[in-house]
Every structure is written in structure tokens, then in C-alpha cells.
Amino acid sequence: RLGGEDGRSLAFNDGELPETLDGITAAIREAFEEIKPQTLYSFFFSEAHRDHRAVSHAVAAASDALPAGCRCLLFGVNQVVMGGTMFDVSDYMDRKQHALAAFKSQLEYNDFALKILHRDHAATVNVEDQAVQYGELFADLSPDQMTPMLESIEPVYRRLVGDLDS
Numbered sequence: 001r002l003g004g005e006d007g008r009s010l011a012f013n014d015g016e017l018p019e020t021l022d023g024i025t026a027a028i029r030e031a032f033e034e035i036k037p038q039t040l041y042s043f044f045f046s047e048a049h050r051d052h053r054a055v056s057h058a059v060a061a062a063s064d065a066l067p068a069g070c071r072c073l074l075f076g077v078n079q080v081v082m083g084g085t086m087f088d089v090s091d092y093m094d095r096k097q098h099a100l101a102a103f104k105s106q107l108e109y110n111d112f113a114l115k116i117l118h119r120d121h122a123a124t125v126n127v128e129d130q131a132v133q134y135g136e137l138f139a140d141l142s143p144d145q146m147t148p149m150l151e152s153i154e155p156v157y158r159r160l161v162g163d164l165d166s
Contacts, residue, residue: 006035008031010024010027010028012024012027014051015050015051016051017050017051017054017055018050018051018053018054021054021057021058024054024055024058025057025058025061025062026062028055028058028059028062029061029062029065032062032063032065032066033065036066036067037066037067037070038067038069038070038071039070039071039073040059040066040070040071040072040073041073041074041075042055042056042059042072042073042074042075043055043056043059043074043075043076043077044056044074044075044076044079044081044082044139045057045060045074045149045150045153045154045157046076046079046081046082046153046157047076047077047078047079048078048079048161049077049078052077052078056074056150057150059072059146060146060147060149060150061147063143063144063146063147064143066143067143068142068143068144069142070142070143071140071142072140072141072142072143072145072146073085073138073139073140074138074139074140074141075136075137075138076137077112077116080119080123080137081137081138081139082139082153084139084140085137085138085139085140086123086124086127086135086136086137086138087135087136087138088131088132088134088135089120089134089135089136090131090132090133090134090135093117093120093133093134096116096120097113097117100112100113100116101113117134120134120135120136121133121134123135123136123137
């Protein structure tokens with residue numbers, strides 16, 4: 001729905017990713033070595049969903065397999081990212097909402113598509129250009145910053161939120 005050309009499934013069970021972290025890390029490392037991405041989009045380490053957090057930890061653990069010049073853009077689904085890079089996505093909101101509509105099972109109990117629309121709009125509160133109505137926030141890191149950032153964020157997040165494993 002977003003136009004990606006090489007979508008892949010790693011075939012791990014939804015809701016069980018923390019229990020298979022070693023396997024996920026190995027699969028992600030293998031993909032990094034094969035693809036050699038110049039840009040990586042992944043979850044930020046403070047995601048509220050345990051599967052999203054597991055992926056963020058696996059990505060950080062495998063980040064040494066990324067090309068040194070890879071730009072790692074970490075986003076939040078369940079949390080606003082503590083990051084300083086914002087992209088204007090105003091022209092893409094209809095397409096983004098269409099893509100979010102694919103998650104029908106999740107929309108049954110939580111209209112996260114509407115919440116994300118409002119979150120992206122709120123991200124522009126301090127943007128003076130009136131043409132920028134929606135923005136996505138990212139932590140913009142290099143591969144060598146991934147593990148140190150995770151190691152610095154996790155204790156703070158654990159202190160604020162508590163047990164991250166449930």
C-alpha cells in the first residue's frame with residue numbers, strides 16, 4: 001500500500017517476538033548483510049508494544065552489519081519519538097491512511113489510524129510554514145550510534161514505565 005518493492009516476512013509469530021529475539025536478530029542481520037541498506041526505517045527503542053520493542057532491540061544488536069553510511073531513521077507507533085528529525089508528510093496523508101486501513105483487526109478495537117493522523121498533525125505545532133500540516137518524527141542515527149542509544153534509553157524508560165517485558 002505504500003509502494004515498497006521488496007516486502008518480506010520473517011515468519012515469526014505475532015505477539016511472541018521477545019521470546020524469539022535471537023532468531024529475529026539473526027534474520028535481521030542476514031537481511032542487512034544481503035541488502036546493505038543506505039536508509040533503514042525501524043522502531044524506536046521506547047515503543048510501548050512488546051513486539052515493536054523486540055524488533056528495535058534486534059535491529060540495534062544487528063546494526064554492526066549495516067553499512068557505515070546507513071541512515072537509521074527510528075520512528076514511533078505507540079510512542080512519540082525522542083528525536084529531532086521531522087519530515088513533512090502532508091502530501092502523503094491520504095496514502096498513509098489507506099495503508100493504515102490494512103490493519104483491520106487492530107482497527108476493530110482501537111482507531112489508531114485516526115490517532116496517528118492527530119499525532120502527525122500535532123507534530124507540526126511549532127512549524128511556522130502553514131503548508132506543513134502533518135509531520136513524522138524520527139530519531140536520526142548512524143549504525144554505530146544504535147547500541148549506545150539503546151543502552152542509554154532503556155534504563156530511563158524502565159524507570160518511567162516499569163517492566164518492559166510484559
